[in-house]
Structures are given as structure tokens and as C-alpha cells.
Amino acid sequence: MNRLRIATTAAALAVLATLAAPAHAQRTEPVTRGLQDAWAVAFLPDGRRLVTEKGGSLRVIAADGRLGAPLAGLPAISASGQCGLLDVVADPGFASNQRIFFTFAEPGEGGNSTAVGRAKLVGAAGSERLEEVRTIFSQKPKMNSRHHCGSRIVFDRSGHLLVGLGDRFGGKDEAQNAASHIGKVIRIDAEGKAPADNPFIGRAGSAPEVWSLGHRNIQGAALHPATGELWASEHGPQGGDEVNLVRAGRNYGWPIVTYGRNYGLGTRIGEEGPRAGFEQPLRHWVPTSVAPSGLVFVTSDRYPALKGSLLMGTLRGQALVRLTIDGERITAEERLLEGLGKRIRDVRQGPDGWIYLLTDGSGGELLRLLP
Numbered sequence: 385m386n387r388l389r390i391a392t393t394a395a396a397l398a399v400l401a402t403l404a405a406p407a408h409a410q411r412t413e414p415v416t417r418g419l420q421d422a423w424a425v426a427f428l429p430d431g432r433r434l435v436t437e438k439g440g441s442l443r444v445i446a447a448d449g450r451l452g453a454p455l456a457g458l459p460a461i462s463a464s465g466q467c468g469l470l471d472v473v474a475d476p477g478f479a480s481n482q483r484i485f486f487t488f489a490e491p492g493e494g495g496n497s498t499a500v501g502r503a504k505l506v507g508a509a510g511s512e513r514l515e516e517v518r519t520i521f522s523q524k525p526k527m528n529s530r531h532h533c534g535s536r537i538v539f540d541r542s543g544h545l546l547v548g549l550g551d552r553f554g555g556k557d558e559a560q561n562a563a564s565h566i567g568k569v570i571r572i573d574a575e576g577k578a579p580a581d582n583p584f585i586g587r588a589g590s591a592p593e594v595w596s597l598g599h600r601n602i603q604g605a606a607l608h609p610a611t612g613e614l615w616a617s618e619h620g621p622q623g624g625d626e627v628n629l630v631r632a633g634r635n636y637g638w639p640i641v642t643y644g645r646n647y648g649l650g651t652r653i654g655e656e657g658p659r660a661g662f663e664q665p666l667r668h669w670v671p672t673s674v675a676p677s678g679l680v681f682v683t684s685d686r687y688p689a690l691k692g693s694l695l696m697g698t699l700r701g702q703a704l705v706r707l708t709i710d711g712e713r714i715t716a717e718e719r720l721l722e723g724l725g726k727r728i729r730d731v732r733q734g735p736d737g738w739i740y741l742l743t744d745g746s747g748g749e750l751l752r753l754l755p
Contacts (some may be wrong), residue, residue: 392554410704410720412751414546415449418749422685424471424678425665425703426736429479432509434748435742436486438468444505444512444740457503457514461483462489462496462625465530470498473537475574482506483574485545487535492521495528497565498535498549500576503600512605520576521593523565527552528640536605536678546630548602548616557640561596562590567630567638569602569616569630570642571595583633596663598636600644604679604696604731605630615666617676617696621653625673625697626665631714637662660741667714674701678730684737697728697741704741704753 421438428434431447440461461469468487475483482504490499500521503514532550532705535747540546547578551559551567559567562584569592571582578585578592585592604617614630628636642658643665650671658664677697682690694707694714708716721728721741726749730742739753 388551389663390415398422401473411754412721412724413754414749415752416445416451416750417741418451419742419744419750420746421468422742422744422748422750423469423570423711424727424730425732425742425750426472426484426741427472427507427732428474429735430509431739432482433734433750434472434474434505435562436469436472438470439463439520440469440488440742442472442486443471444509446509447752451646452510452512455505455512455514457517458486459488459501459517459519460491462491464489465494467498467533470533471537472752473539476539476543483679485520485537485574487533487537487547488520489533490526492522494526496533497523497526497552498547499523500537500545500547500572502574507579520574521547521572522572524591525550525564525566527555527566529555530554532601534602536602536616536668538605538607538614540571540607540614543574544568545574545627546598546605546614547572548618550601550604551599551638556600559600559638560635562587562594565591565593567599569595569599569614570599571632594634595638595752596630596634597639598638600638600642603675605679606679606681609681612618615681615694617679619675620668620673622647622650623673625669627676627679627707627714628663628665628696629662635661636665643668645671666712667717674703674705675699675727676705676735677728678732678742680731680733680735680739684733684738684739685753685754686737687739689755690739695731695739697731699727699729699744704731 399450433445444452503517531553534550584590726743729744
């Protein structure tokens, strides 16, 4: 009888454990270790990856996970606080043109600003080098700040670059000034020029590169696989982190319309909205910030339970957030990998269909998400 009771109790506990398990429990495996303040990862067609370290190093990760030495030839980088070497992407035509694009804090008169660089990555695996390095765009004006450099780069379907630029913390009011690049998403071509169909082209008192305005500090961006529209995550102050659907010519409110509050005081910065002329976020987080980072839409068949979702890394939250999408609405949220105990700086889907996570800080890792 005792044996039967023990067996029955064990079976019941097993059932309860199954019921209590997260609906989409995930685990990871390391691909590369030993990164320092890693910020972004990009994938090349042959299985190699590029990784940026905020201090100013661009490295190649071999297909087998081996980490290469920093590549020489990058422009001068102002690496301090939240600024340094930031995003990196491979040109959609990399197989033929070998071009990469990257964002970095560019030093200069008046302080620094976020800039976009272009280069060619040439040479066989293990002997890569940069050639034809040049800066194609510089955010104006420069500011004496080590905060809110942004940024992410996304190619739109016309092959142009959409780049998120921060408000530099002290320049928040400039986010509403269409004549500056502070607190904006810009859209440029591969030469750094404003395409003729940009929304502010020819408008007096507006910078031609501006795509949208009223942003605080964009940290994640991804193109919707069906609509081709830009979705972006950005940091609020004390609360008020957002995910937005970023459209041409639209104003996303900062600092006039925001759910965020002043640090420490908890007092209002602007109004919460809705307010005519300003876009409401698809989702926001209050009262505690999660500090959102990289974004990716899951299209891979490797993750049946996650396919169609939007995954968002978090820094303060130290979790991978799964957002369920229904058209232009975010209908549900689920926290994954909460036990990881690491800040997730970037999230990407590789050409092999696997989801990769990049953790920052000392001893950062490139991790593969396993279903």
C-alpha cells in the first residue's frame, strides 16, 4: 500500500510539474564565448558572423564558433558610456559586393554623434580585412554626451538603410525638431544620401534624411516579413519602454507624449496620450523598464511554437520576451529564459534558421536558442 501511495504521489507530482512548466520553455547553447561588451551580430552567406564590441572592436566569428582578432581600419570611435561601436549588418548583396555597414559614435567638434560607416570585408576565412572604409552619414548636431547613441540598421525592401538615432539624453527636445537628426529614424541610400521619396524631402526646415521623429533611444529594429514595415523598440526613462510600428513622416511623441516618468522623482514628463498628431506605441512597459534591445520576427520552421512571433531581448529584464502578433497588434507577452541571468543585447535569426542571442558585459556570449 505504501509503495502504491508513493508511486501515485510521484506520478501526481510529475503531472503537476508538467502543468507548471512554461508553455514555450527554451534553452540555449553557446556558440562563442569571451566577448567584451558585445553589441551586435550579423551573418554572412558562408556561415561566418560579424560581431561588434562597444569598445571599438569588429571581429569575425568563424562558422565553427572560433573568435577572430579585431579587424584593423575602423574610423576613430568615441567609446564611452552607452556609445562606441554599435550595430553591424551585411549588405543584402554581400555575396557579390562584400559590403558591410556599421554604426558608431563619431568624435568631432562639439562632442560626438552617431555615424554610419561602410566597408568591404575581403579575404578568406581566417584572414579577413577591411577595405574602402568610409563614413557615409553623420548625425547632426554633435553633442557632448556619452548616452543614447542608439542604434540599429535595417535594410528596407528598396535596399535603403533605416537607421535609429538616439536623443543623446540631453537633447530630448530636439527629437521634435525635424531639422536635426536627434531622436529620429533616418533613411539613406548606400552612399549616405536621402532617397527622393523620403517624407521630408523639399520641406523647409527639415533634414531630408529624416524618416520619423519623436524617438528617445532605439535599441532594436526589424522589418516585418509580410508587410515590409519597420518595427522598433526603444528605451523610455523610468518606465515607458516602447515597441512601435515606424512609418514615414510619423511623430512618435518623445518627449511630449510618453508613458515614462522622470528618474527618481516619478513625475510626468509629458502626457500619456493618445493625442492627435502623435503615434501611440503598440506596447509599452510601466512602471518598471525592461530596457528592450534587439528584435527579430521568427519565420523559421525550427521553432513551430514561436513561428510568427516577435522576439525582443532585454537588458534590465534579462529575459527574452516573446510578443504574439495579430496584424498590427501585439496581443500577448511571454518571458523566456528568465533564468539565464544575462543581459540580452541582440537577437537575430541566422540564414540557417536558428535564433541567436548576444549577451553583453564582460564574458559575453553568442548563444543559439534551442527549441
